[in-house]
Amino acid sequence: MTYVVPRGFEMAGVACGIKKSGKDDLTLIHIPSGGVAAGVYTTNLVHAAPVTIDRARTPSANFRALVVNSGNANACTGERGMRDALEMCRLAGEAVGATAEQTLVMSTGIIGVFLPMEKIASGIAAATARLASDEAAFIAAAKGIMTTDAFMKVVSKQVEVAGSTVTLSGMCKGAGMIGPQMATMLAVMMTDANITPADARALLQRVADQSFNCISVEGHMSTNDTLLLLASGAASSAPLAGDDLLAFEKALLDACIELATQIPDDGEGATHLIEIEVRGTKSPKEARTIAQTIANSALVKTAITGGDPNWGRIVSAAGYAGVPFDPAGVDLTINGHPVYAQGSPLPFDPKTVSTSMKENRKTHLLLTLREGEESIRFWTSDLTVDYVRFNADYTT
Amino acid sequence: MTYVVPRGFEMAGVACGIKKSGKDDLTLIHIPSGGVAAGVYTTNLVHAAPVTIDRARTPSANFRALVVNSGNANACTGERGMRDALEMCRLAGEAVGATAEQTLVMSTGIIGVFLPMEKIASGIAAATARLASDEAAFIAAAKGIMTTDAFMKVVSKQVEVAGSTVTLSGMCKGAGMIGPQMATMLAVMMTDANITPADARALLQRVADQSFNCISVEGHMSTNDTLLLLASGAASSAPLAGDDLLAFEKALLDACIELATQIPDDGEGATHLIEIEVRGTKSPKEARTIAQTIANSALVKTAITGGDPNWGRIVSAAGYAGVPFDPAGVDLTINGHPVYAQGSPLPFDPKTVSTSMKENRKTHLLLTLREGEESIRFWTSDLTVDYVRFNADYTT
Known part of the structure; x- marks a missing residue:
């Protein structure tokens, strides 16, 4: 280049x-x-x-x-x-x-x-x-x-x-x-x-x-x-x-x-770039608020660090973002694998999803609501032991 | 007992x-x-x-x-x-x-x-x-x-x-x-x-x-x-x-x-209980919002894990809490040691403050604004390598 x-x-x-x-x-x-x-x-x-x-x-x-x-x-x-x-x-x-x-x-x-x-x-x-x-x-x-x-x-x-x-x-x-x-x-x-x-x-x-x-x-x-x-x-x-x-x-x-x-x-200690796509909100701002709340959850970040398709952490973070939506209308995919649909868990092979998370630098989360037509993409790092080590170092 | x-x-x-x-x-x-x-x-x-x-x-x-x-x-x-x-x-x-x-x-x-x-x-x-x-x-x-x-x-x-x-x-x-x-x-x-x-x-x-x-x-x-x-x-x-x-x-x-x-x-992996006291806001809700924003900052938590009196992370977290206040009216003490007053850094011995953070399970932060008479106390855990290890463990 x-x-x-x-x-x-x-x-x-x-x-x-x-x-x-x-x-x-x-x-x-x-x-x-x-x-x-x-x-x-x-x-x-x-x-x-x-x-x-x-x-x-x-x-x-x-x-x-x-x-x-x-x-x-x-x-x-x-x-x-x-x-x-x-x-x-x-x-x-x-x-x-x-x-x-x-x-x-x-x-x-x-x-x-x-x-x-x-x-x-x-x-x-x-x-x-x-x-x-x-x-x-x-x-x-x-x-x-x-x-x-x-x-x-x-x-x-x-x-x-x-x-x-x-x-x-x-x-x-x-x-x-x-x-x-x-x-x-x-x-x-x-x-x-x-x-x-x-x-x-x-x-x-x-x-x-x-x-x-x-x-x-x-x-x-x-x-x-x-x-x-x-x-x-x-x-x-x-x-x-x-x-x-x-x-x-x-x-x-x-x-x-x-x-x-x-x-x-290039987040400190990051092992994954997480792309969070939120679709189906009434406004772009609502989509951003939900995506940002998921992005800032230490539990979501650490799950992705560990290659854990722990959809409960993602769905529950959306739930406390402060944006009103019908929980029964929520779908979630992780790296394209459907894990949650219309507010209920789907059967999926956790090892397949986990392997896809572990073998790719980028993890893609797609959360779809049924409230409107707006959407956003948001990017964050995962949270690793090295992040904590780096930021806990005493520097004075 | x-x-x-x-x-x-x-x-x-x-x-x-x-x-x-x-x-x-x-x-x-x-x-x-x-x-x-x-x-x-x-x-x-x-x-x-x-x-x-x-x-x-x-x-x-x-x-x-x-x-x-x-x-x-x-x-x-x-x-x-x-x-x-x-x-x-x-x-x-x-x-x-x-x-x-x-x-x-x-x-x-x-x-x-x-x-x-x-x-x-x-x-x-x-x-x-x-x-x-x-x-x-x-x-x-x-x-x-x-x-x-x-x-x-x-x-x-x-x-x-x-x-x-x-x-x-x-x-x-x-x-x-x-x-x-x-x-x-x-x-x-x-x-x-x-x-x-x-x-x-x-x-x-x-x-x-x-x-x-x-x-x-x-x-x-x-x-x-x-x-x-x-x-x-x-x-x-x-x-x-x-x-x-x-x-x-x-x-x-x-x-x-x-x-x-x-x-x-008893937060997962916690080595410190952090008590965040915010005083001088117009409402208790504003005090809580500021305290909670500080409490949720991974940078504040990791600084305390490391015994680092990094006041900049604390003051800047208050600044993005969404509560209006005059930055020139802000004081901060860490475990009783004044480190920031009226919006400017104070000279202090970082080793003394760091030692007090390292030797006590509890770290006390007191952030004082000059906007009103309300206050709140808020408690959180620090963020450690063990927290990440615990929550990144693959469980499926």
Whole structure:
């Protein structure tokens, strides 16, 4: 697979010493001729300074540079944290000849610790000197935002829209959601499509609701979660509209699902990616609520860890999601095997279902209600001994 | 400690072969001269047949007998499950010379499997022959409702109310909430106080909201959760009223907290009982929502398992609970050590706090907001490697 940097972008990733390991910890993404930026952010009341800044500056018609550091989330750091985040923006803007207001900032890592601003400043200078538009620059940028991720999470797609080739390339990070050495989901989608700030904002929210808002590792919403869409507009002279805009939104959704599902697949200690499909609800929100409740059940997660087709845990989690439905209308399949229908247990061979769970990285649960026509897909990790070991490690 | 059976009660616990282990699995509790019964039940849409029956029959002014089996929850068993539960009531009523409508039933254990009714029938007969009012009968009854509990959970208290000695004795079971070999929280509080059915129902709900509704192991609400209050009325000729009724309610609350907190203390694999106190909210419900969100965070639980004073996980869990509050007004102490005040980190010695967490079975978290005067206490277990091992075991 090759990664293509969309036209109009340059980027770099460097190590500036925030991480004790010496790994890359600062990424700079630049649109020299300026572009559009939109964002979707954590709804946690306790959110980090970069979230406050980016939320105020997006959607933007005049975006120039994004600076991201890993290793320190700049969260729960009060007024000094806000000053530091603003200073990161000022330094990044100055480095590329833009104003501070044309920049955005993201941070991920340990929380409650102040940023090492001298290291950040030298990192921005080093990244500026390395800005490039080739595959190596893309990979370096993707590595610069990683924390405890076991693997780099990227996507790169090209689609024909309105007679032009539009590139969609993105990167994200996330494993556990919060912690001394990890904190938070960050994602950046980059494209050369020409879209207006208003369209960017609206379609990004819709896409997020079916991709990044449909994943969880342990259900802990972080202080820094951010998804940005950056668009250089280089692919066409006029902004996309009508069916072309719809085609772009569909391509963006495909790319975001491909990117987002890499996060639970890399959940700390995860041995299974669990896809929970809920059908037959009155609204998409009801479907999401049921799917999320199942996804957050430690009993469901551990059953899948053990390859146990324990449908009672799944059905009962649906029952306490707070969504009204007729229990006598519920069907469930596990990896395509029907185990429960119309509210009653079905005879099935547990060994066959168990083997299919144990031999596949992905476990698919399909819960069908008889209340309506809406549906959702939701993805999560299983819960393993290694997850507990990792998160119980004393770190101070 | 000695356990006192309240006046007017007799009980027994026997093994009738539902559990393969041969341990006690059937309990019968009888008030020969009749009494009052009230209940608080799971709000899970997917609930078991015994819950449907008891909910319809309480509050009752004419209660005679309660039959409980462990080893099989009779949940997700459809119409046959309902017939079986009604038959359990009929058999228990017949055994003690009462009508089926004067009886209540509870079941706990594996779900989705039909009850072995012949074993149940022989168990009811055996228990009837052993009915007694001594401490040995109380202990046998408490053991008959256990599933994967590591220890028997009981309480026994005496208080002076309205010039008489009132006895409050209770038993409960619970560890994980649902599973092939466990399922569900069951609790029975017995008293010789004289209370009306309407008072019993009202005060039991208030007491449950501050005791059994303030505990969780992994946040999975079960299909069978039931709390019953049984009152023989033998302690006084007239029903309690006014200040006497308030004094009884307070004693019942104390007893229920003592009983309920034994459940997370015995959470599967638990090494800590976590007490989460939330103060300064506008309503008790808001305090409970925040406390419950913290309690259900796998990251908070694993931090405490590891003795890690990771306040960021606690504060950020409060932030996504869905309750509006000013993050700049938040204080947090861990085992009495202030670690966060007015929305900013405090300097503290992490080793001191960690040692206090590691050396005590109980970890106390106090989160104080500045929104109002309400508060709650909530109890949960930590999350350990043994919890995952236990619940990931393949059982089919």
